[in-house]
Amino acid sequence: MEIISVTDKETIQAFHELPIQIYKNDPNWVCPLRMMIEAIFNPQKNAGFIHGKARRWLVKDGIHIIGRIAAFYDRSKLEEGSEQAGNIGFFECHDNFEAARLLFDTARDWLTNEGFTAMDGPVNFGENFYNWGLLVDGFQQQGFGMNYHAPYYSQLFEKYGFKTYYQQFSYHLDITSPDLPDRFWKIAEWVAKKKNFHYKTFSFKDQERGIRDFITIYEQAWDKHGNYKAIDPNDLRTLIRDSKMVLEEEFIWYVYYKDEPIAFFMMIPDLNQILFHLRNGKLNFLNILKLLYLKKRKTMTRCRVLVMGVIPKFQGSGIESGIFWQLRQVMLKKSWYKEVELSWVGDFNPKMIALFNSVGSKYAKTHETLRYLFDRNKPFERLTIMEE
Numbered sequence: 001m002e003i004i005s006v007t008d009k010e011t012i013q014a015f016h017e018l019p020i021q022i023y024k025n026d027p028n029w030v031c032p033l034r035m036m037i038e039a040i041f042n043p044q045k046n047a048g049f050i051h052g053k054a055r056r057w058l059v060k061d062g063i064h065i066i067g068r069i070a071a072f073y074d075r076s077k078l079e080e081g082s083e084q085a086g087n088i089g090f091f092e093c094h095d096n097f098e099a100a101r102l103l104f105d106t107a108r109d110w111l112t113n114e115g116f117t118a119m120d121g122p123v124n125f126g127e128n129f130y131n132w133g134l135l136v137d138g139f140q141q142q143g144f145g146m147n148y149h150a151p152y153y154s155q156l157f158e159k160y161g162f163k164t165y166y167q168q169f170s171y172h173l174d175i176t177s178p179d180l181p182d183r184f185w186k187i188a189e190w191v192a193k194k195k196n197f198h199y200k201t202f203s204f205k206d207q208e209r210g211i212r213d214f215i216t217i218y219e220q221a222w223d224k225h226g227n228y229k230a231i232d233p234n235d236l237r238t239l240i241r242d243s244k245m246v247l248e249e250e251f252i253w254y255v256y257y258k259d260e261p262i263a264f265f266m267m268i269p270d271l272n273q274i275l276f277h278l279r280n281g282k283l284n285f286l287n288i289l290k291l292l293y294l295k296k297r298k299t300m301t302r303c304r305v306l307v308m309g310v311i312p313k314f315q316g317s318g319i320e321s322g323i324f325w326q327l328r329q330v331m332l333k334k335s336w337y338k339e340v341e342l343s344w345v346g347d348f349n350p351k352m353i354a355l356f357n358s359v360g361s362k363y364a365k366t367h368e369t370l371r372y373l374f375d376r377n378k379p380f381e382r383l384t385i386m387e388e
Contacts, residue, residue, distance in 0.1 A: 001099060003106050006056035006068075012038070014058055014065045019092045020280065022150065028141045029148050030272040031281035036242050037090070040125050041070070047234035048125050051076040053114065056090070057106050059099045067093035067100060071107035072125040073114065076232070085371060086111035088121035089131060093156060100156040108374060118373045120165060122147065127235050129306045133168045133344070138365020143304035143341040144246070144271040146170070147367060154368075162370035166383040169353065170343035171361035175331050181360050188325035191318040198259075199326050202252030202266075204244075211236045213254055213261035221309035245291075246271045250330045251303065253323050255310075263310040265323045270302040270341065298336035305342045308352070320355050348385050 006015050016034050023029035041056065043049040054072035058065050073086040088107045093100045111119050124131035130145035134153060142148045192199065202210045211233050218231055240247065246269045255263035274294045278287045310319050331337050342361055345352045373380060 001059055001061050001066075001102055003102060004058045004060055006058060011058060015056060015068050015090075016281065018058070018065055018068050022092055022094060023148075026150070028139060030141060030276045031279055033275065033283060034281045035283055036130075037281075039238070039242060040131075045238060046126060047232045047238070048072070048074040048077075050232075052125075054125055055110055057103065059093075059102050061096075061099065066096055067091075067103050069093075069103040069107050070125070071110050071119070073111070073116065074125070083118045083371075083373070084116050085118040085120045086114060086116035087123050087125065088119050089123050089125065091122050091153075093153075095150075095152045095156075097156055097159055101160055104160050104372070108372070112374060117375065118371055120369060120371050121162075123369060127231065127239065129239065133367025133369050136366050136368050138170065140365065141272060141276065142365075143170075143302065143343055144268060144275075145304070145306075146343055157370055160372070161376065162372045163380050164382065165369045165371040167347040168344040168367040168369065169347065169363060170341060170365045170367070171345075171356045172364045173340040173342060173359060173361040174338065175328065175340060176338050177360070179360065181358070184321065184358055184360070185325065185328070187318065188321035188328075191322035192325040194322075196258050197319075197322070198256040199322065200254050200256065202249050202254070204240075204247075204249065207237075207240060210252070210254070211240075214264050216261050217254075217264050217309050217311055220311040221315075243268055246295075246300075251327070253326055255319055255323060257314065262314045263308075263319045263323065265308045265327065266306045267303050267327070267340070268306060269300040269337075270304050271300065273300045273302060301336055302339040302341060303331075303337055305340060315351070321359075324359055346383070348383050350385065 004011060006012055016037070019029075020031060039045040041054055048054070052072060052074035054070060056070045057068065059067040068090065069088055070090040071086060071088050078084060088104075091103065093103065108119060122131075122134055131147055133147055134157060135142070135147055135149040136154050139151060214236060215231055215233065248269065251267040251269070253265040254261055274291055275281070277294060278290060283291070308320065308323070331340070340361075341364070342356050344367060345356060371380070
């Protein structure tokens with residue numbers, strides 16, 4: 001076996017073709033858009049390169065490519081704590097531990113030379129809305145941006161020595177169900193109409209204000225947690241640019257108290273329900289026509305919640321339920337949407353888990369963010385639970 005750096009058109013092509021081979025008989029897998037993956041590794045499009053680096057490799061056995069991996073870091077987003085953890089992601093591999101070990105070793109050695117003491121993965125070189133976590137339970141078609149993996153992947157990671165740093169739970173909410181809790185929605189309606197609180201949707205025309213308010217809320221909601229990483233406004237601009245074909249302004253909400261931004265909510269239609277029919281992840285002319293046709297036919301019947309946050313001063317005041325009430329009114333008007341995927345919430349965030357349960361959603365799947373300590377004698381510590 002040999003390691004090959006991904007540096008030219010041929011190796012980039014092989015990088016994208018490998019998962020198509022691995023999952024060719026798996027009806028649950030959806031090929032991601034190549035242009036979105038490549039944008040992640042393009043210094044002109046990914047602000048992570050300002051304070052970071054990325055490398056990609058393939059593993060070749062004879063004439064066959066049987067595995068791939070990426071290693072990367074953004075020093076502006078390193079967690080506080082004893083470990084300086086770099087990242088790995090976009091791992092795909094046939095059921096071959098020797099190939100997986102060679103890929104993990106290569107990433108470990110590169111990150112060691114860059115000054116890191118651990119590696120976390122599989123994660124994204126960017127925000128955690130997309131490409132984050134190893135699927136370990138709930139092997140079904142994933143929502144747009146959520147990782148899908150073959151069941152044996154967890155064995156490859158575990159055998160190498162990775163351990164669970166935290167778990168990520170996803171829930172599904174059937175908005176057509178007659179069993180949704182009436183008491184919750186009555187309280188939610190009352191909260192949504194409280195004096196001095198104003199609910200507003202996102203506007204593409206005023207996206208800079210939306211980005212500014214998002215960051216204001218995010219920093220207050222998360223800065224006291226060990227998993228907090230500052231958001232670069234350029235990352236949000238990239239997210240909006242790359243997702244604009246499916247973003248709907250009415251699915252992105254802000255809450256203001258006397259003009260002060262205090263909460264946000266972001267959801268997108270599940271583009272995977274269309275990408276499933278494209279199969280190769282390429283947006284050529286034919287596939288663009290197909291995408292637009294399937295979108296017009298209301299093929300997307302599910303939405304995915306990307307992120308939600310409330311500043312500490314207003315946590316526990318019911319603002320989250322008020323957002324859900326506003327959103328429900330939108331969903332009732334767009335009757336072709338039947339289901340909302342709430343993904344994801346970490347096991348370190350019991351408040352959000354309780355909220356997802358309270359709205360009547362059902363547990364659907366688990367991803368895990370794993371950590372590998374380069375010093376194999378050092379005790380392992382999981383991510384701490386957020387304070388109540």
